[in-house]
Every structure is written in C-alpha cells, then in structure tokens.
Amino acid sequence: MEPIQIVFLIGAALVVVSAVMVVTRRNLIHAALYLILTLFGVAVIFVLLQAYYWAVIQVVVYIGAIAILIIMAIMVTRDVTGETVEPFNRNLIGAALLGVMAAGVLIWSLSDWPGFSALAPAAETGEIVVQDLGVQLFSAEGYLLPTILASVLLLAALIAAIRIAFPNETEEDN
Amino acid sequence: MQGFDPVFAVSEWLRELLLGWGASELVTRVTLQFIGAFVVGMGIMLIFVVLTWVERKGAARFQDRIGPNRVGPYGVIQPIADALKMLTKEDTRPKGADAFSYVLAPIVAVFSVLMAWAVIPFTEKWIGADLSVGILYIAAVGSFSIVAVMMAGWSSNNKYSLIGAFRGVAQLISYEVPLFLSLLVPVFLARSMGVNSIVNAQGAENGGVWFILMAPLAAIIYFVSSMAEVGRAPFDLLEAESELVAGYHVEYSGIKFGLFQAAEFLHSFTFAALMAILFFGGWRGPGPDVWYLQLFWFFLKTSVFYLMIIWSRLTFPRVRIDQLMNLNWKFMVPVSLILLMGMPLIEYAARGADNWVRVASHSSFNIVLFVVSFALAARSDRKTQTRERVRFEGRPVAVMPKTPAAEEEPAA
Structure with missing residues (x-):
C-alpha cells in the first residue's frame, strides 16, 4: 500500500469517527472540539x-x-462548566429513517455514475491554482459580479452587526 | 550547488545507507522525511532552552540584577536545571477539570508553534516544505493557539483561567486582523505567498532592496500586532498577575506549564523569524551565498528581533483592555487597510519607472501615512482625555485621606 493511501485512510477515519463523536457527545464543548478534529481531517484530505x-x-x-x-x-x-445535554430526542427514529432514505436515494442515483470505476483525469497543472482563482474572481468575464455582490452583502452584514452592538446613547449616562 | 552542504551530505549518506540495507525507494523517502521533520521540531525545541537563558539574563540586566550565575559560566547551564525542576515537579490536576481538554491544551499550544517551522527557510536550500501558500499556512497553524488557550482556560475549572481565556481569545482574534493585513503587504510586493519566494524577491530582482525600505509602516504594524498575538507584555492581559493570577494556565504545573511556556517563547521566536524573513531579507546578507553565512544572517536577524520583543516586554507597562481594543480597531486596522489599498495604486502608477523610483514612492507613501495617522490619533487621544477629565471633574474617584495633624487641629 502506498503511504499516501495510508495517510488517506487515517485522515478519512479521523473525519468519520470524530464526526460521529460530534453528534453523540453529551458535553457540548467536547462536541465542538471534535468538530475541530473533523474539520482538520478534511484539511488533511485537501492536502492529499x-x-x-x-x-x-x-x-x-x-x-x-x-x-x-x-x-x-x-x-x-x-453553563461554562460544561453542561451536558441529551443528544437524542423523540425525533431520533424519524431522523434516522430520513437519513437512511436520503443516503439510499444518493447511492441509487449515483450507482451508474462512471466516476467510481474510471480513473479521474490527471490535473492539468501541478498545484498553482491560486493565481487562476484570483484571475477568475476579479475578471469581468469570470465571476466579478458575484464577487462584488457577495462583498456588498458581507459589508452590509458587518455594518448591521456594528449598529446592533452599538451602545444606546440614552442609556449610557445612567 | 555551491560547495559542500552538510544537510544534503547527511541526507545523501542516510539514503545510501537505507537503500544499501535493502529498503525500497519509497520507504527511504518517507523515513528521510520523518527524520527531517523530527530534526526541525527538536531543533526548535532546543532553541527554547537557549531562549529561557536569554530571557532570564536579559530581564535581570534590565532590572539591574545579575541573573543566573551559579550553574556554569554566566549561568548558561541554568535552563537544564530549570527543565529538570519542571520535569520532577508534581503534575497536578484540579478537581472537576476536564481531563481530555486539560491534557490536550498544552500539546496543541506547542503543536501550533512547531508546525509553522515547516515552511521557514533557514538558508536558501534548508526549508522543510516550500509551499506556494506558505504565509497563509503560517497564519492557519497559528490559529490553533487560540484553540489551545480556549481549551486550557475552560478545562481548568477555574474562574481566573476562564476569564483569562476569554480575554485571550478576544485579544488574539482582534489582533489577527492587522497581523494578516500587514502580512499581505510583503506578499503583494513579492507577488507570491511562498516564504522562500518572498526572501528571493528581496534579492537581485528587486535591486537588493529589503521590504523594510518599501513598507516600514507595514513592518511596524506587523511587529506590534505579533507581540499582541503572542500575548506578552505590554499585551499580556490574558495573564495579568494582579487581576487573574496567571490567566488561562493558572492551574497548570510541572511539564504542562513548561509546554505552555515553551509555546509562548517559541511563538515570539517564530514571529521574530518571520519579521526577519518578510521585511529584512531572511537569509540574505553581505558576503558570498554559502550556507553557513546564510544561517548566520538568518539567526542574527531573528535574535535581534527576539531581543527587541524582550526589550519592549521589560520596558512598557501593561495596556488596559480598552486601550488594547482601541489601538487595534481604531488605529491599526484602518491604517493597514489604507496601506493595503494605497500600495497597489502606487505600484500601478510607478510601473515602467526605475526601481529606485518605485522604492522611493512606496516608502514615502508609508512615511506620510505614518505621520498623518499618528498626528490624527494623537489629536483624537487629546480630545478623549479632555472629555474624560471634564466628565470626572467634581466627583473624584479616590479622596486623599486627611493627615493626622489636620484632624487634630479642631480638637486643640
């Protein structure tokens, strides 16, 4: 087995195991820490x-x-000392059923996709894609308009957040 | 290849040896990579030993003391004794602490520092991995230190450490903004996020001009916000002794505390090294391009900035939390945003001109922005102070007690 495959298996196992831990932990902080581990595992797979x-x-x-x-x-x-919560409630069976059904639909619809058996074509360039990304984001033929719209939306959200957090002048002097 | 290079010689020798033992090409490569990572990590951890000595001796000199002087000449073996003491101390865990996060936090703290050294070039060829996104990578692994502070503060089951962690996270997240914005200036000047490409861009193709001459203001903002990011004085609000005992690591003892201290010292050292790389040409310096001179220049520049960090730590008083936040959000973030918008415009205006015109216009823009922003900040600071004085006049916070003589007077 290639070492890259071993690293992939470790990374994938990390993602899956810690994702399961996220939804089963009773301690919310532990769940959040396992979420960090899950996201780190995804980063490992991106590196691969x-x-x-x-x-x-x-x-x-x-x-x-x-x-x-x-x-x-x-x-x-x-409660900062680590309140425990019950991760399951009455909707467990329904949610599980829905999850299994969604997975079934996905597997069924993807079962005749040739991508599983065929080798993916090699990437065109090595790894230099950041420049391409930047050019695409900021060229008029590319994604300039969506980029600007998203920026304006984020700016509006930022200003709104500042407005909400701003102290009320009438209450300040009391 | 110019002449003999010990790292490549040793790695070639190990390669031959492993291949001679019948290991496959693949196993050899993976083994050598592991050995390389181990050597870099261990080397940096050993630098911590030197740093503790420098810190204690430097602090002593600043405070008109002699400092460590019993163990070895000038006390140089003192760090070994310190480390032994730390290892043999009792490893306590507070009742009600969350074992999982409590043990993991110091490890994450050290991990976040050591990871950054994977992309730092010691000489032209000595670099762990010349990633094309090196600067972004350093920023990414640095964000793990926030997770470590949070985990330590929360899991200790102590109010002081929790408050320290909250303060720490507020400070670290805030100062990441000017830190990253000022990191982008050398990235823009070098047209690359690769760490070694940034060093190379300060060489002959740029007329041998280091980026400090083109962006002095960015260097200052970077230096100040990196000090805040490490959380050392004057920005050590997360461990203010008089308010929080020791902040987020108050419950840690023995080697776990040692790991936190190692993380803090090495974080400062990493930022000093980055300062040398981004703005002062990294391993570049006068003399021929041989590995030992490059290594010397790199460590000389890094040590100078490390000493500057110690110097400011021992000289400036601690800032208040409102001063900390005002400095960041009302001064450094706007200034670095203006800098980041202005410098590409100047680059565009100076296209086709001589290199010295380009350098001169960049540095004059930086200096003008520096002077104007400082004048504006000083003016607004004076206004604020006047307003505060007027507001508090007539209701003094503390009344001076009467002297016994004055009290006795009516009785007599």
Missing part, C-alpha cells in the same frame, strides 16, 4: 489532493474562525 490553498483556507476559516465562534457561543450562552 494537492489543493494546498483549500487545505489552508479550511483551517483558517473553519478552525480559526467558525469553530472558535461556536465554542465562544456555547460558553457564553450555556
């Missing part, structure tokens, strides 16, 4: 695909920002 940029972005955005935000939100809104 030579998509270094996506691997690094995965870590920066999901672990550096979103996971921290989740942990902070849990700590601020819940």
Whole structure:
C-alpha cells in the first residue's frame, strides 16, 4: 500500500469517527472540539489532493474562525462548566429513517455514475491554482459580479452587526 | 550547488545507507522525511532552552540584577536545571477539570508553534516544505493557539483561567486582523505567498532592496500586532498577575506549564523569524551565498528581533483592555487597510519607472501615512482625555485621606 493511501485512510477515519463523536457527545464543548478534529481531517484530505490553498483556507476559516465562534457561543450562552445535554430526542427514529432514505436515494442515483470505476483525469497543472482563482474572481468575464455582490452583502452584514452592538446613547449616562 | 552542504551530505549518506540495507525507494523517502521533520521540531525545541537563558539574563540586566550565575559560566547551564525542576515537579490536576481538554491544551499550544517551522527557510536550500501558500499556512497553524488557550482556560475549572481565556481569545482574534493585513503587504510586493519566494524577491530582482525600505509602516504594524498575538507584555492581559493570577494556565504545573511556556517563547521566536524573513531579507546578507553565512544572517536577524520583543516586554507597562481594543480597531486596522489599498495604486502608477523610483514612492507613501495617522490619533487621544477629565471633574474617584495633624487641629 502506498503511504499516501495510508495517510488517506487515517485522515478519512479521523473525519468519520470524530464526526460521529460530534453528534453523540453529551458535553457540548467536547462536541465542538471534535468538530475541530473533523474539520482538520478534511484539511488533511485537501492536502492529499494537492489543493494546498483549500487545505489552508479550511483551517483558517473553519478552525480559526467558525469553530472558535461556536465554542465562544456555547460558553457564553450555556453553563461554562460544561453542561451536558441529551443528544437524542423523540425525533431520533424519524431522523434516522430520513437519513437512511436520503443516503439510499444518493447511492441509487449515483450507482451508474462512471466516476467510481474510471480513473479521474490527471490535473492539468501541478498545484498553482491560486493565481487562476484570483484571475477568475476579479475578471469581468469570470465571476466579478458575484464577487462584488457577495462583498456588498458581507459589508452590509458587518455594518448591521456594528449598529446592533452599538451602545444606546440614552442609556449610557445612567 | 555551491560547495559542500552538510544537510544534503547527511541526507545523501542516510539514503545510501537505507537503500544499501535493502529498503525500497519509497520507504527511504518517507523515513528521510520523518527524520527531517523530527530534526526541525527538536531543533526548535532546543532553541527554547537557549531562549529561557536569554530571557532570564536579559530581564535581570534590565532590572539591574545579575541573573543566573551559579550553574556554569554566566549561568548558561541554568535552563537544564530549570527543565529538570519542571520535569520532577508534581503534575497536578484540579478537581472537576476536564481531563481530555486539560491534557490536550498544552500539546496543541506547542503543536501550533512547531508546525509553522515547516515552511521557514533557514538558508536558501534548508526549508522543510516550500509551499506556494506558505504565509497563509503560517497564519492557519497559528490559529490553533487560540484553540489551545480556549481549551486550557475552560478545562481548568477555574474562574481566573476562564476569564483569562476569554480575554485571550478576544485579544488574539482582534489582533489577527492587522497581523494578516500587514502580512499581505510583503506578499503583494513579492507577488507570491511562498516564504522562500518572498526572501528571493528581496534579492537581485528587486535591486537588493529589503521590504523594510518599501513598507516600514507595514513592518511596524506587523511587529506590534505579533507581540499582541503572542500575548506578552505590554499585551499580556490574558495573564495579568494582579487581576487573574496567571490567566488561562493558572492551574497548570510541572511539564504542562513548561509546554505552555515553551509555546509562548517559541511563538515570539517564530514571529521574530518571520519579521526577519518578510521585511529584512531572511537569509540574505553581505558576503558570498554559502550556507553557513546564510544561517548566520538568518539567526542574527531573528535574535535581534527576539531581543527587541524582550526589550519592549521589560520596558512598557501593561495596556488596559480598552486601550488594547482601541489601538487595534481604531488605529491599526484602518491604517493597514489604507496601506493595503494605497500600495497597489502606487505600484500601478510607478510601473515602467526605475526601481529606485518605485522604492522611493512606496516608502514615502508609508512615511506620510505614518505621520498623518499618528498626528490624527494623537489629536483624537487629546480630545478623549479632555472629555474624560471634564466628565470626572467634581466627583473624584479616590479622596486623599486627611493627615493626622489636620484632624487634630479642631480638637486643640
């Protein structure tokens, strides 16, 4: 077995096991920490695909920002000493049924897809895709309009968040 | 290849040896990669030993003391004694602590620092992995240190450590913004995110000009926000002794505390090395391009910046939390955004011109922005101070006690 396959199996096992842990832990902070492990495993798989940029972005955005935000939100809104929650409720059977059905539909519809048996074509270039990505995002023929629209939306959200967090002047002096 | 290079010689010798023992090409390559990673990681951990000595001796000199002087000449063997003490201390765990995160937190803290050294070039050829996204990679692994602070603070089951962790996360997340924005300036000047490409871009193709001359303001913002990112004085709010005992690692003892300390020292050292690489030409320096001179220049520049970090730690008083946040959000973030928008415009305006015109216009833009922003900040600071004084006039916070003589006067 190639070492890259061993690394893939370790990374994939990490993702699957820690994803299961996320939904079964009773301690919410533990669940969030396992979520970080899951996201890290996904970054490992990106590295194996030579998509270094996506691997690094995965870590920066999901672990550096979103996971921290989740942990902070849990700590601020819940009992910080680690409240335990019951991860399952009455909807367990229904949700499981729905999950199995969705998986079945996906497997059924993908069963005659040739991609499973055929080898994927080799990537055109080595790994330099960041420049291409930038050119695509900011060229008029590419994705300039969606990029700008998304930026404006994010800016609006940012300003709205600042407005909400802004102290109310009438209450300040009391 | 210019002359003899010990790293390549040793790795060639090991390769031959392993192949001679009948190992396949693949096993040999993987083994050598593991050995390389081990050597880099261990080497950096050994630097920590030197750093503790430098820190103690430097702090002593700044405070007009002699510092360690009993173990070995000038106390150089003191770190070994310190390490032995740390290893033999009792490894305590507070009651009610969360064992899983409590044990993992110091490991994550050290992990986040050591990972960064995989892409740092010691000389032209000595680099673990010359990733094309090296700078982004360093930023990514650095974000694990926030996770470590959070885990340590939460799992210790202690109010002080939890408050310390909250403060720490607020500070680290805030200062990541100007840190990354100022990191983007050398990336833009070098047209690459690869760490070694940035060093190469400060060589002959740029007229031998280091980026400090083109972007001094970015270097200052980077240096200040990296100090805040490490959480050392004057930005050590997350372990302010008088308020929080020791912040997020108050419950840690023995080697676990040692790992946190190693992470902090090595984090400073990493940022010093990055300062040398991004703005001061990394392994470049006068003299021929041989590995030992390159190694010397790299470590000389890194040590200078490390000493500057110690210097400011021992000189400046700790800032308050509101000063910390104001400095970040109202000063450094806007200035670095203007810098990041202005420098491409200047680059575009100076296209086709001589290199020195380009360098001069970049640096004059930086200096003008520096002067203007500091003047504006000083003006707004004076206004704020006047407003505060007016607001608190008439209701003093603390009243000076009367002297016994004044109290006795009416009785007499």
